[in-house]
Amino acid sequence: MKFIFRPFFLGLFVFWIFFPFLSIIIWSVAAGWRFPALLPEEYSLRGYEVSFDPNGDILRGVITSTGIALTVGVLATLIGSAAGRAIAMYSFKMKKSFQFLVLAPLIVPGLAVTMGIQILFIKYGLSDSIRGVILAHLIPTVPYVVMIMSGTFANFDRAYEEQGQVLGASRVTVMRKITLPIILPGLAVSFLFAFVISWSEYILTLLVGGAAVKTLPMVLFAFLRGSDLTLVGAASIVFMIPPLILLRFTSKHLVGRSSSVTGLGSV
Amino acid sequence: MKKSGIRIENIEKSFGSNPVLKGINLDVSSGQLVSILGSSGCGKTTLLRIVAGLERATSGHVYFSEELQDQITVEKRSIAMVFQKALLFPSMTIGENVAFSLRASKNRPKNIEKKVEDMLELVKLPGFASRRPGELSGGQEQRVSLARALMRNPKVLLLDEPLSALDANLRVEMRNFIREIHDSFEMTTLFVTHDQEEAMALSDKIAFMESGVLEQYDVPQSFVSTPETRKVAKFFGCRNLLTGKIVGNSFETQFGVLTLDSSHSKGSLVAARQEDLTITREKTKHSFPAKVISWQFAGSRISINCEAPNTVDSNSTEIIVESDRFADFEVNEQIHISYDPARLHVILRDS
């Protein structure tokens, strides 16, 4: 009897993970699917045609989102890694306050902060611009990177760098050839998180970018308010693909013995 | 609790296509302390883990006092194990660590605290019960680990290189301590190590393994005087392994004929321990000519490299002699190497 328990629940879990996708996928290729039909009466690729239309909103949204998310990913990873290294390997005055500062954005809703800062953004011309959106996206992403990288650096043995230095390598070389390869998994996971958070961000982009910056989530949101579910389905699928591709490349680092995610587990 | 013997029957273990244990047979009598000795990768830890139940053998059986253990899970086997790292539970005090097995069992005995205190005194850490794992030194942690294991009062005690992480002086102290404990508890103990000296000093018997095969299982002294295979001889420091042919009670080598003290029917390898050879100026009853090539200090002794010219070809055979006296010879001097036939050992199994 005991042998059935675990496979049953795990099977249920797996089913639960994939099941909601089913309706999205079916809708994305449905031409007409009125209740109570179990499956669409007609199929068509209209949803995808519209999605990939070069003049269409969706494709433009993809390009905008990709540009922003890549930039945010790189910036957040750079900024956060430095801080992560500081936390893990150095002691300094007000370190506890710094750690608190880093963790706070995870707790305070982004909405609250962005509503507050909009006045400044408008004043300095960052509103309705991609630059502003990128800056705003840094708020939720940098803390994640700091946590992940402080976990990575906590496992990193300073002795490797010292070894390089006593062999005559400059600081830059040590960083490039010794440290970088070792912390690469952590960097990959950091980039993944930062990219995905920026990619998925809706309300922050809406507030700061206004009508000028149209990222993919905003396009999707607009469709959701309409009644064209085929388009919603197709756009959702398109929306999912880039993050999943990123996951494919970094997944082996997400759960492992030297996992960088342990940094997230030490709030 | 009555201690039990261990019988390991034909244990084989492969990890994927990689064979780690190739048919081990071992019989440990009740109350003995047996070392499983070998270099890294020989499979000794794997064997111990199979006895513990942490791994399952690919084939073969393990018995404690003739009771088959194969299907019994780790937690139900009457064992206790100490690892290389003390692995004290970080969320508990020392006392709670030591008491762990008692609290984990179905019937909790009374006055656990007294038992813990007694045990800690036994391992010479009185009053440590309220301390925490982070506060102790390596040696102290291992003693706690030992106390924790003994608390279980198991039939079999398993130790996986428990002293390897400690420094040299501490190691000697700790191993004497382990022997004391073993004697007073009369446990059946399996002790895995790669340190030859440790095994020799500690054990009733040694099981020497190499590459997944049990090469020799014997009392410590035998490994030096009568090694059964080439690998054993080499591991235990014999540096002269002479190849040749047995003819009656003589051994014909490339550099001459050596006299043995008895007749043998087979064998093509003879172990001549370097400390059993001496350098003389003149021929003796049992000797052969050689030339001194070099010498160096080896601890408090001298190790002398010689070459004995072959009679069959124009090469020579290297012979190492170890002496505790500085003899007056020079490099390149022609000398004779004397031996005692009784000390030459014919190796019957050349693996």
Place this chain on the structure above:
Amino acid sequence: MTEKSSQPLLRFPGRYGAKQGTVKSRNVIWLVLPTILVLVTLFVGGFLFGILQSVGYFSVIADKEQKIGFDAYLFAFQNETVRAGIILTFRVAFLSTILSTVIALAISLMISRTKRFQSTLISITQFNIPIPHVVAATGILLTFSQSGLVSRVTNHFGITDGPSDFPIVTNDPFGYGIIMSYLWKEIPFMCVLILSALRGPVTNLDETAKTLGASYGYRLRKVILPYIFPAILSGTIIVFAFSFGSYEVPYLLGEPYPSTVSVVAYQLYTDRDLANRPTAMALATITSVVIGILVYVYMKITQQEGRK
């Protein structure tokens, strides 16, 4: 296999002593400066400005009178919409957090004990993490709405009779749809955290406990759970804060009224009546403070138990 027992014991920095010591260096300032700049200007600045606006500064009304005071807060607490929104938000956030923690823990433990397919299971668990919340909400909506996939299936088999016979679990007053969408993303997230923690040196401790005769249940209680506790704590905090403050999911899966605090705040913020701005800011500030207090209390409570 000798390798396994000679892995150095990972120590959580600060809890049981760091693996390597920390160093003092003047160069640290360069490492932390970018983060400080970003977070102080954007985050702290935003937060402070939010508070200031909530008490009346920087008023966008062309009113000559700048009334500084806590009127906005009073207004917020007296407002029916806001009150209902707060209750809904608490309910949704608590339920999501508790359920996702418990379920994720159970799933993670089950996965860690499964030998076959373990890596496949782990890959499947990670699958949801990069999926945007909007897509998650869409999926739940299309699946569980009254005209969704499940409704069609039950209708097909005669369990329900038409779309209106299917229970309302999306855009519903209780918040079922919102909770489901949160769970769908949060459970895998916590699983990843917990599974990482389970992979570490805890396996050696677990083996030791096995050799000391402890059953699985006992080991779980005394060895495994205390060890992975920090990971669970982190996850719970992150999940709760997110559930409480999210906008997209409640907007898509909740009812227009009442809706969660974030949605209400945004509505007030973008309202044509600019006098509502301070109220929006007040709500945002209240949200932050509430989450902050709850997290603090939670940490204090669990810190006691963690120390045992």
